[in-house]
Amino acid sequence: MRTRLIWAAYGVLATLAGLGLAHAVAALTDADTSPVLAVGSAVIDLTPTPMKEWAIRTFGSADKLVLVGSVLAGVLVLAGVAGLLARRRLQYGAGLLLVLVAIAATAVVTRPEASVANLVPSAVAAVGAVLALVWLAREQAGAPRNGAPKDGSRRGVLIAAGVIGAVALVGGVGGQLISKLRLRPEDVTLPDPADPATPLPRGLDQQVPGITPFRTDNDDFYRVDTRLDTPVVGTDDWTLTIDGDVQRTVTLSFDDLLAMPMIERDITLTCVSNSVGGPYVGGARWLGVRLTDVLERAGVGDRADQILSTDFDGMTISTPLALATDGRDAMICVGMNGEPLPREHGFPVRMVVPGLYGFISATKWLTRLTLTTYQAQDAYWTERGWATDAPIKISARIDTPRALAELEPGDVVIGGIAWAQERGGIAKVQVRVDGGAWTDATLGPDGGDDYWRQWFYRWTATSGSHRISARAVSGDGEPQTAARAEPFPDGASGLHELLVEVA
Ligand SMILES: Nc1nc2c(c(=O)[nH]1)N[C@H]1C(S)=C(S)[C@@H](COP(=O)(O)O)O[C@H]1N2
Numbered sequence: 243m244r245t246r247l248i249w250a251a252y253g254v255l256a257t258l259a260g261l262g263l264a265h266a267v268a269a270l271t272d273a274d275t276s277p278v279l280a281v282g283s284a285v286i287d288l289t290p291t292p293m294k295e296w297a298i299r300t301f302g303s304a305d306k307l308v309l310v311g312s313v314l315a316g317v318l319v320l321a322g323v324a325g326l327l328a329r330r331r332l333q334y335g336a337g338l339l340l341v342l343v344a345i346a347a348t349a350v351v352t353r354p355e356a357s358v359a360n361l362v363p364s365a366v367a368a369v370g371a372v373l374a375l376v377w378l379a380r381e382q383a384g385a386p387r388n389g390a391p392k393d394g395s396r397r398g399v400l401i402a403a404g405v406i407g408a409v410a411l412v413g414g415v416g417g418q419l420i421s422k423l424r425l426r427p428e429d430v431t432l433p434d435p436a437d438p439a440t441p442l443p444r445g446l447d448q449q450v451p452g453i454t455p456f457r458t459d460n461d462d463f464y465r466v467d468t469r470l471d472t473p474v475v476g477t478d479d480w481t482l483t484i485d486g487d488v489q490r491t492v493t494l495s496f497d498d499l500l501a502m503p504m505i506e507r508d509i510t511l512t513c514v515s516n517s518v519g520g521p522y523v524g525g526a527r528w529l530g531v532r533l534t535d536v537l538e539r540a541g542v543g544d545r546a547d548q549i550l551s552t553d554f555d556g557m558t559i560s561t562p563l564a565l566a567t568d569g570r571d572a573m574i575c576v577g578m579n580g581e582p583l584p585r586e587h588g589f590p591v592r593m594v595v596p597g598l599y600g601f602i603s604a605t606k607w608l609t610r611l612t613l614t615t616y617q618a619q620d621a622y623w624t625e626r627g628w629a630t631d632a633p634i635k636i637s638a639r640i641d642t643p644r645a646l647a648e649l650e651p652g653d654v655v656i657g658g659i660a661w662a663q664e665r666g667g668i669a670k671v672q673v674r675v676d677g678g679a680w681t682d683a684t685l686g687p688d689g690g691d692d693y694w695r696q697w698f699y700r701w702t703a704t705s706g707s708h709r710i711s712a713r714a715v716s717g718d719g720e721p722q723t724a725a726r727a728e729p730f731p732d733g734a735s736g737l738h739e740l741l742v743e744v745a
């Protein structure tokens with residue numbers, strides 16, 4: 243039994259060394275080619291939509307951590323098995339390690355923009371893991387099976403294990419540090435907007451404790467995408483190509499884009515996978531070029547009905563052409579809250595289209611706009627059954643009190659945020675306690691129709707448990723629907739309701 247455990251540990255140790263080396267090499271060369279991350283990404287792409295929904299619901303923003311953790315755990319179990327096989331015959335163990343790496347390599351090369359160079363980390367993992375296993379097996383063969391160790395032989399095993407463990411650790415930690423360094427923001431000077439936004443009024447942030455800030459800091463802005471890493475895209479070799487059904491294919495450099503007239507707008511971005519009352523919504527001030535200005539450079543033909551945008555890694559998002567060009571402030575963005583886009587949010591260039599959920603409009607790390615038809619080409623989420631036409635639904639969220647809060651009787655401020663982009667903004671938010679009458683809440687300042695609005699309501703709480711509900715009415719006069727819908731396929735609906743306990 244004890245020898246078995248030792249051999250299993252050898253398998254795990256050898257694999258960790260291979261992975262550590264691969265991680266360091268991946269960090270030095272290119273993003274997302276670390277074998278574990280590649281397998282994780284492949285799992286994301288292959289996971290059926292309902293399971294993805296379940297994972298997001300169950301694990302929230304930790305869903306990716308859980309995924310990477312599970313992949314790693316699975317790999318390590320198999321690595322242990324490889325160690326056990328190596329005890330019988332070294333070739334069997336090494337063979338299983340190579341199979342594991344081959345699976346990872348397949349995940350790497352099937353990424354849309356993969357090149358042979360992306361296989362380097364996997365190759366390093368293969369060589370590293372096999373060499374480590376061979377070394378450990380050699381030393382173990384020299385060691386006695388039972389009884390007192392022969393002089394020096396036990397020491398050989400310990401040295402091998404120590405060196406291999408150190409390689410795993412240095413590779414893993416070093417890789418992490420290198421990626422951190424590479425993630426430092428690039429030094430970019432943004433132009434002033436030709437068409438600036440008016441200063442954002444002061445919100446209710448100080449007045450209503452616990453309410454969502456009127457402006458979301460870049461560091462606090464929700465992040466949703468299919469990636470497990472943070473892409474490092476530089477401005478020097480970045481280009482944006484506009485092609486497909488156009489009069490002429492145009493390619494813009496980063497400087498070309500910065501030379502175009504900039505607009506600045508306050509827009510609230512929302513994710514289709516946000517559940518009622520959920521966190522995937524944020525308000526920021528965006529700086530960029532009008533999408534229509536960019537499209538005009540190429541001259542849009544008359545057959546296209548979708549803009550298929552592609553990111554630097556070949557991931558695609560489709561946007562209805564008619565909606566994106568109907569006069570709304572659709573933007574090709576370079577700035578967020580007065581800074582260049584953070585890498586997590588699409589540096590150097592992303593799209594933002596007010597009123598449409600991010601998955602059909604907000605392409606990060608943008609490199610291509612292809613004018614095409616829904617008939618001819620499917621984007622990433624279209625292939626997975628999500629809607630192609632998904633305007634953001636009118637929503638009110640209660641930020642304070644929190645669900646199941648324990649309150650004192652008396653004055654309680656109920657507060658939150660509501661949004662109705664491209665529907666005239668928020669005209670009214672109403673609150674109801676225990677199914678009673680709907681009463682108007684007080685609205686915070688107006689940041690524009692495409693921006694969310696804070697609200698609050700003073701409630702005199704009485705002892706007992708109470709149900710609080712909120713609903714919004716858009717500036718266009720449309721009330722928020724109470725009909726419940728899950729996020730799939732075109733966004734959640736229903737009223738945000740929560741229970742509180744008053745002592
Ligand atoms: N390249 C790329 N862009 C993307 C995504 C993605 O997975 N890849 N996700 C989209 C989705 S679903 C949303 S909601 C927004 C989120 O933008 P944020 O992470 O900056 O908040 O980005 C969109 N842009």
Ligand SMILES: [Mo]
Pocket residue numbers: 466512513514515599600601
């Ligand atoms: Mo999204």
